[in-house]
Amino acid sequence: MSETQRESWTGSGATAHHMDEGEFRRFGKEMIDWVADYLYGGVEKHPVQSRAAPGEVRSMLPGRPPREGEGFKDIISDLDRIVLPGLTHWQHPNWHGYFPANTSGPSILGDLVASGLGVQGMLWSTSPACTEVETLVMDWMAQALELPECYQSVPGPGGGVIQDTASSASFVTLLAARERATDWRSNREGLGAIDRRLVAYTSNQAHSSIAKAMKMAGMGEDQLRLVGVDDGHRMDPSALEECIRRDLADGHLPCYVCATLGTTSSVAIDPVREIAEITDAHGIWLHVDGAFAGAAAICPEYRGMHEGLELADSYTFNPHKWLFTNFDCNCLWLRDREPLVRTLTVMPEYLRNEASESGRVIDYRDWQVPLGRRFRALKLWFVMRFYGIEGLQALIRHHVELASHFERLVEEHPSLELSTPRNLTLTCFHHQDGDAATEELLKAVNATGDAYLSHTRLGDGDGGDRFVIRVSIGQSRIEREHVDRAFELIAREADRLSRR
């Protein structure tokens, strides 16, 4: 149906307050151009890091909402005038902070369709395609990453689901682990009624979301054991085993281990096979968090990190970091979905329906914290189809090559030192003059507005730790010239510091 075949919709009475059809088409196309202007070049005209002071953005906006509606043009003009200068631009090719949150045309358009359809996928029955496309695309992704077959929903008993973030994926798997370990008693009676304290394990390099998950799950942050790491910042399996034995001897109930593929500080890859053999022997839930690095496994040469995943219970990674799918899009797979569903299900009368009761469908509300859910699978489906596996592989390899190029530049510079060998696209380095110089270097580079870098602390090999700069590469449109420009900035500021 096209615009010319029928009259354009305009409301009458109260519905005249809606944007009418002609306006939606016109403003919609203007916004597409606005986004295109921004993503395909405009973003590079802004300083990467916003220079706004606390309260500055708010102070430019009216303190009270408008009584009468405003024209759409006025809204857009505030976007340009007030919002853009207040942003730190994650889509700038010289965004090297934290990890990428890269996006792409197909993803944005998939998300647009999801916004327009406005369906709720809480139950299969509330929109079958919303569930079935998600289940399919999660199976596709499992195949694309060559995950062990047990994680696919067909034939089951595994399966995948899209969550908002890896934090949520870790949290819900911790809940399932807690319940499995207590035979679902804590779900009913609460942890206050259970004598032995549940304990969980992750490395001292793991993401803070694990500690947060422990708190939320009522298990207490003190019951999370932060296992030591080797020189490469990878979890030490013998330290894990020792820790579990000690806890068992003390009457604790170990229920969950989280291994990391790509730690936030240095993209260290925990040895999953060795960890999985320990958790398997003790019947402990093993969750593997590949939030960032997991995307690399789209290329066969990086799939070694999956070794042993067939012994894990759950695996997660974020296409919204490094796979051209805009936030939010986290993939979580379960080797067996039943413990998770059993943990999170609640069935009130108003949600009862034949399809659910037949047991033949997946109701994703039972796999997550919220009840409602958006058709997030569309954007991932669009991305996988538009790029194909080969397109995604080419881009991942391109980013790793750029990072390798950057690493060489750092190695060759007289006052900079690698803090640890580069992992995938993350290079950690410091100034040879020590923490104060490194911190000053970071500030100086970020102050230019031409690139954005972040920091962490890493063990210096002598029992101390060191302030290090993290340079992450992976924004969608990054080319070699951007990397060279970032390095020039860094080198210039480093030289200035050394000359003082």
Add this chain to the structure above:
Amino acid sequence: MSETQRESWTGSGATAHHMDEGEFRRFGKEMIDWVADYLYGGVEKHPVQSRAAPGEVRSMLPGRPPREGEGFKDIISDLDRIVLPGLTHWQHPNWHGYFPANTSGPSILGDLVASGLGVQGMLWSTSPACTEVETLVMDWMAQALELPECYQSVPGPGGGVIQDTASSASFVTLLAARERATDWRSNREGLGAIDRRLVAYTSNQAHSSIAKAMKMAGMGEDQLRLVGVDDGHRMDPSALEECIRRDLADGHLPCYVCATLGTTSSVAIDPVREIAEITDAHGIWLHVDGAFAGAAAICPEYRGMHEGLELADSYTFNPHKWLFTNFDCNCLWLRDREPLVRTLTVMPEYLRNEASESGRVIDYRDWQVPLGRRFRALKLWFVMRFYGIEGLQALIRHHVELASHFERLVEEHPSLELSTPRNLTLTCFHHQDGDAATEELLKAVNATGDAYLSHTRLGDGDGGDRFVIRVSIGQSRIEREHVDRAFELIAREADRLSRR
């Protein structure tokens, strides 16, 4: 910057796999037209409820992801051919199931901008405008609803935040209540280390997310007290008080009460003032869940339900239900934000930054389960500005009038009976011949594809309960003709049943 002022971006090498600038502009505009075709008329050509059988959608799609990228045209053609018939259409004007999840032009375009900008608002420093526009728009909404001033972030200590759903809002406030009641001991030591069992309260008509939150928080579903209701399905404050006294006598630790403004089954409004006086006297956290009905308070005539909110600790409602803002957009306000932030904060080195440490900014990651966050405030900001308070009021009133018209039609029909008086836009009714007839009526109407209704069970006043049909009104473009058409269908099927 317009397309003509510079050359259009196309990638080279690996980046040639991206959608190039010209394609994005072209396909983007096609998708805007596609969404316009759907929302402004096209949706009405589909049966409201999908007729897909389990597995049918999936069976029409390839079992494996493509190796090479596909053309965008092919993706769109599958949307029309496979996805649309597999959807249940929540944006159809004759969508009367559950509650509305209505959307609008300004909201869709705000969401498009958020997808395009792709910024992360986890910390103030990661994109100041993302946080400040959200804080502002939450203050605007608090003003628009005339919430007690304590809920605004300026001057504090209250404040608002956008969550994905009311389920998450209930969960995080339950966590804050749990921690406040245990002086933050359970966050550290876990509930297994705490002797007295924590208990929480809500009515037996409250949303299932409260029971789910209890399970997730490690407090146990058995420790949730489902308080009795009056004839209008509203929580009975004397029953609540009695229950709290009994628990205290038994050595329990009451920590949380959730009152509902607009229950799912019948949109019953709990008496907040009377409940708040009880929780205030006992120092119990009072959370008020106005997920659906809260939107009505945009009109002064419905603000009576807020009476006593100044004694509550937190309040939530969903613009993504009945305020023309597409999912996900839940508003949560705290009277004092400190207990929530203290409960959810974890600060690893890689997230440390001067702004956070100055204490002068809000870091919304400490208000929610996930770390990452999308710029969701944009769509709500667009909606409030485009409609203005008056536009939103006019539409809310229009929907209530339509529901009142529908209620009269039911009352006048010889074989239909109201199950409880209409509340706002929800009418619950049944067939006079009993549950089997009502259930058959529901199925018959939904099978026509011309309208979609859902069901629940409600007390029949004689100690039993009854299967009732819920007719919810509130899709963005609904007009009187849609309501009349839905009623005609219902009446036709009801008559057919009565004649047998």
